[in-house]
Amino acid sequence: MPNSTSSQDLRLLLQEIIWLEPEHFSSAQEVLSLKNTDRNTSWQAYLNTLALIGFEIWLQKRLRDKVITRDISEISTGGNLKVDDFKFCVIATEELISEIVTIPQGIIENKIATAHFYIVTEVLEEEEQVIIRGFLSHNELVEMINNLKLPIKNGCYQIPFSLFDLEPNHLSLYQRYVEASEFVPPEVSSQVTQINEHLSNIVSKTTTNLSQWLQGIVDEGWQTIDSLYKPEFNLAFSTRNIDRDTKRTKIIDLGINLDNHKVALLIGISPDNNDNRNKISVLAQLRPMNGDNVLPHNIKLILISKAGKILQEVTSRIQDHCIQLNPFKGEPGKNFSIKVSLGDSSITEKFEL
Numbered sequence: 001m002p003n004s005t006s007s008q009d010l011r012l013l014l015q016e017i018i019w020l021e022p023e024h025f026s027s028a029q030e031v032l033s034l035k036n037t038d039r040n041t042s043w044q045a046y047l048n049t050l051a052l053i054g055f056e057i058w059l060q061k062r063l064r065d066k067v068i069t070r071d072i073s074e075i076s077t078g079g080n081l082k083v084d085d086f087k088f089c090v091i092a093t094e095e096l097i098s099e100i101v102t103i104p105q106g107i108i109e110n111k112i113a114t115a116h117f118y119i120v121t122e123v124l125e126e127e128e129q130v131i132i133r134g135f136l137s138h139n140e141l142v143e144m145i146n147n148l149k150l151p152i153k154n155g156c157y158q159i160p161f162s163l164f165d166l167e168p169n170h171l172s173l174y175q176r177y178v179e180a181s182e183f184v185p186p187e188v189s190s191q192v193t194q195i196n197e198h199l200s201n202i203v204s205k206t207t208t209n210l211s212q213w214l215q216g217i218v219d220e221g222w223q224t225i226d227s228l229y230k231p232e233f234n235l236a237f238s239t240r241n242i243d244r245d246t247k248r249t250k251i252i253d254l255g256i257n258l259d260n261h262k263v264a265l266l267i268g269i270s271p272d273n274n275d276n277r278n279k280i281s282v283l284a285q286l287r288p289m290n291g292d293n294v295l296p297h298n299i300k301l302i303l304i305s306k307a308g309k310i311l312q313e314v315t316s317r318i319q320d321h322c323i324q325l326n327p328f329k330g331e332p333g334k335n336f337s338i339k340v341s342l343g344d345s346s347i348t349e350k351f352e353l
Contacts, residue, residue: 054130134164
């Protein structure tokens with residue numbers, strides 16, 4: 001009876017092999033001399049350069065009418081090729097015995113550095129070969145990282161090779177017949193990205209101590225509800241014996257994603273008199289601002305633990321006037337965060353009870 005062969009085994013027998021010439025090795029050496037990489041990263045940069053050259057040769061044969069631009073600015077972590085609106089990030093490995101591919105966090109999470117596709121290659125220097133092993137699109141990669149909780153080691157995601165598309169020829173089909181935007185475009189407006197990251201960094205460095213609110217000490221940036229809303233709204237937020245001094249609101253501006261409309265994060269706290277451990281009850285809401293009657297569709301209000309685990313998440317529907325987390329409580333000293341997000345923009349507020 002003949003032995004059965006899996007599709008993956010068959011694919012490995014039909015590898016895409018690019019043969020390297022002496023001038024390719026010379027080019028890789030020149031790149032190293034230009035980049036002045038240290039000893040720890042020079043070998044990886046050398047392999048990445050050879051992989052980039054090999055993949056460029058392979059891609060040019062299939063896209064003869066296209067101009068391919070090479071980018072070696074981040075060659076220590078991966079080389080990039082640009083074709084029209086597409087960006088390909090080429091990552092080199094020496095072997096895939098472990099069946100695990102390591103991809104640096106930065107080239108996935110940094111919006112300016114991200115690519116539409118990540119191509120894994122195997123560089124066999126002595127055999128003078130570059131083998132194209134497989135690829136993943138950016139959105140597939142991010143989805144896998146989030147859903148599978150892929151581990152991180154030495155600043156790199158550990159991704160099973162079995163998750164990659166093993167047919168490189170799909171890349172040329174995507175480039176010809178699918179819009180780059182379908183794979184999450186990496187060329188995000190740098191100004192918007194910097195603004196959003198700057199806002200997030202400012203917020204993340206500040207922790208609001210809610211217990212101090214009970215003592216009349218309120219952090220800068222938090223205002224009374226009366227200062228922003230009409231009295232009838234203040235009445236609507238008066239639940240669970242939360243008095244005037246322990247209700248505060250903060251304006252949240254997510255910039256371009258809200259068309260310059262603002263929303264307000266409202267926090268109310270009260271001592272939990274039914275608990276001997278002096279717990280504090282917390283109520284969190286998100287409401288529209290500037291005369292708007294409804295929240296932006298699909299804006300999220302998320303409760304996150306100190307360890308980064310999502311505890312609650314609520315998303316606004318069409319015509320929602322308000323979204324609210326289920327009231328929760330905790331002991332003094334406990335830390336948590338509340339995140340407001342819409343699309344690619346988000347702001348996180350850190351709290352301590």
